[in-house]
Amino acid sequence: MQYRVEGIVIRSTDYGEGNKIVTLLTNTNGKAGVVVRGAKKLKSRHGSLSQLFTHGEYLFFRSSGLGTLTHGEIIESHHVLREQLDLAAYASYAAELVDRALQEEDAGAFMFEQLKACLGSLAEGKDPLVTTQLFEMKILQAAGYGPDFSACASCGNAAGPMALTARSGGILCGRCAYKDPQALPLSESALKLLRVYQGMDLRRLGNVQLKDETKQELKKAMRLLMDTHIGLPLKSRAFLDQMDKYSI
Numbered sequence: 001m002q003y004r005v006e007g008i009v010i011r012s013t014d015y016g017e018g019n020k021i022v023t024l025l026t027n028t029n030g031k032a033g034v035v036v037r038g039a040k041k042l043k044s045r046h047g048s049l050s051q052l053f054t055h056g057e058y059l060f061f062r063s064s065g066l067g068t069l070t071h072g073e074i075i076e077s078h079h080v081l082r083e084q085l086d087l088a089a090y091a092s093y094a095a096e097l098v099d100r101a102l103q104e105e106d107a108g109a110f111m112f113e114q115l116k117a118c119l120g121s122l123a124e125g126k127d128p129l130v131t132t133q134l135f136e137m138k139i140l141q142a143a144g145y146g147p148d149f150s151a152c153a154s155c156g157n158a159a160g161p162m163a164l165t166a167r168s169g170g171i172l173c174g175r176c177a178y179k180d181p182q183a184l185p186l187s188e189s190a191l192k193l194l195r196v197y198q199g200m201d202l203r204r205l206g207n208v209q210l211k212d213e214t215k216q217e218l219k220k221a222m223r224l225l226m227d228t229h230i231g232l233p234l235k236s237r238a239f240l241d242q243m244d245k246y247s248i
């Protein structure tokens, strides 16, 4: 059967002599593995279609399992995301999250639009930390772990300082925080941002400027949520951590 999809390359691996297998997140068919023959030949028309982060129109034939690319057109190559080390690290993390953390049935048109917006925001120079954290929140929500930050998960109290609770899926108030020994106290500005992450579509992200201490707090908060609910050892995240440590 012939497929015509819009897709974004979330994984690209060598396959045999000069070929590649790409995993696409598509707008209509979830994730799809496609063999790109001759992708590594210098003059291959298909070479750039098999590069990580490329957004394009892909035509492929598939009877079962892997498809075979028959034709494709690039919509956005996102070369800047492959050329700049820091951007490449953030974009790789987003792609690996879709590849590894998202079940097939959760990879619908909405996630395609979110990944497209995530890569676009990174390429446009929007804050990469905010962009990827917002994307992490969309992944959590798609996977069924979207937290609720409206009120205390235990007593319903909506006022006063709150602490993040990953295991109860939201926040706990001062009176209830003891119920989760891992609960992470949140400043007012960090909680405000988490609520924005919860409610915002990545396509609407503008230019955000955050104080360094708010960023540090959000890093801990999102890490707690991701470790509790997704818990995958991702190579791209280990690299981001290294970058952070040595302030590259």
Ligand SMILES: [Zn+2]
Pocket: 152, 153, 154, 155, 156, 157, 172, 173, 174, 175, 176, 177
């Ligand atoms: Zn409470």
